[in-house]
Amino acid sequence: MIVLQGAAIVICCILKVQAITVDDYPEDARQIMQQLHDACIAKSGVTQEMFALGAKKEFPEDQALKCYMHCIMDEVAVIDEDTGLIDTEAYVAVIPDFVKGRWRPVIEHCGTQPGTDRCDVAFNTFKCYYEQDPDLYALF
Template sequence: MLKLVVLLTLGIYVPTVMCMSEEMEELARQLHNDCVAQTGVDEAHITTVKDQKGFPDDEKFKCYLKCLMTEMAIVGDDGVVDIEAAVGVMPDEYKAKAEPVIRKCGVKPGANP
């Protein structure tokens, strides 16, 4: 489930950055920069996932993803996924496969919220 959430988060974040106004691009960059600063994640881990070359088992990377999802109001401070928010910002090309999984598994708490 975590890998799906990661791919969806980056799948939402990256294409959105590519198709938005300059103002929105700046907000997205700021979100990324803030979450990198808060977590200390190695940007190489982010690139690895964006390039679909693997999924780093790195705690800081996972915290970065949680930061993105929290700031995007997809995950609450308690670590619970807001399913409607996640589905609402999901790009159409991911919905057919991802929405059923999010609806089924999105409410299950993680080991480390």
């Protein structure tokens, strides 16, 4: 698991696009996000094409993309490997303070979205985040 330092900065690689971009995060936070991304690309086997579709706010039914999203949640320790449930309090806790107010209601509203397996749960939960606030969602 990638260790997040200080106020953990990853929210499933999701940012407020209209007001906050990746460039708004400190360099060390961007480096952690990149390490997380690289680790999950390798673990999930998602193709660049499928990842690019997810980044474009499309949700193709691709198992590797779903497992990439699960990996993100697993690496920041917000999904229980036994139950598949997302710990919304832990998730809110890893969000940097400057975006926490925007993310808390979305994360709390979506909770854990049902799915056929843990990857599907993560995918459906990411879709819920998008549906709640399309401008808030971005896949990094």
